[in-house]
Amino acid sequence: MEALQIFVAIFILALASSLTFASDPSPLQDFCVAINDPKGSGMSSLQILSFFLSYLCLCLMNIQTCTGYESYDLSHSYLSHPFIRHLYSSFSNINSSFFLLLLCLLTENSAKMQSLAKQMTSNFSGLHIRKNTSNTFGSTVTPVNVAQMPGLHTLGISMVRIDYAPNGGLNPPHTHPRASEVLVVLEGTLHVGFVTSNPDNRLISKVLYPGEVFVFPVGLIHFQYNIGNTYAVAFAGLSSENPGVITIANAVFGSNPSINADILAKAFNLDRKMVKNLQSKF
Structure with missing residues (x-):
C-alpha cells in the first residue's frame, strides 16, 4: 500500500x-x-x-x-x-x-x-474591414497576437492583416526576432522580399498576385511594397504568439536615446549632418 x-x-x-x-x-x-x-x-x-x-x-x-x-x-x-x-x-x-x-x-x-x-474561447473580429492607410508609409498592420487574443498563449501562432495604399504603400524593412512569417496576397500586386544574413546579404524577392504565397524566415529583414494602382491586402501567419517586430529605420535612426551620429555616419558611410537629418525624421 x-x-x-x-x-x-x-x-x-x-x-x-x-x-x-x-x-x-x-x-x-x-x-x-x-x-x-x-x-x-x-x-x-x-x-x-x-x-x-x-x-x-x-x-x-x-x-x-x-x-x-x-x-x-x-x-x-x-x-x-x-x-x-x-x-x-x-x-x-x-x-x-x-x-x-x-x-x-x-x-x-x-x-x-x-x-x-x-x-x-476569446476571439478577435474586424479583420474583414479595410484599414486607413493615410500615414507616412501608406500601410497599416492589424495584429492578432497574444496581446489581442489571450487564448493564443503558449500556442506559438499569431497573424496579421496588412493594408497597403495604392501606388507605393509600403510595409517598410523590418524583422520578427521570434517568428517566421508566411504571407498570402488577397488583393492587389505586391513586390516582396527578404535579405539573407552575412556574408551574402542576398536579396530574395518576387512580385505576388492575389492567391500567391511567400515565406519570410525568422529574424531576416523583409518588406512588402504595393506596385499596383489599387489598394492591396495581405494576411500573414507567424510562428509565435508574440513574434515581435523591429522596423530597421526606426530602430537605427529613431532609438531612444539616439545612437551617436558619428557611429551611424561611419557605419553607413554618410556625412554626420545627413545622419542628424535622418534622426530628426524619427
Missing part, C-alpha cells in the same frame, strides 16, 4: 509538471517571462517535488508529519472526482495526509485554469 501511495504521488507530480512546463517554442519576451500575480500562482512543480522529497526523508526518520489535512473538504474541485475519492478512501488505513496536501496545492491553480479556459 505504501508503494501505491508513492506511485499516486508521483503520478500527480507528473500531471502538475505537464501544466507548469507548457510554453511557447520560443521566448515570449525580449528579456524574460513574468507572472503578473505571483502570490496567486500556486506552487511550481519544483516546489512540490522538493516537498515530496522532504516528506520521504521525514518518513525515513519516523517523524510524524503532514497532519491537519484529514478534514479537507472532499467536495472541492479535484477531490470531488469519483476516482480521486476512491484513491482517498483506499488510504484510510495509512497516513494519507501527504496525498491530500498535494491535491490541496494543485487546487490552488484550479481557478486560474478555469480562467484560462475562458480566455481560450
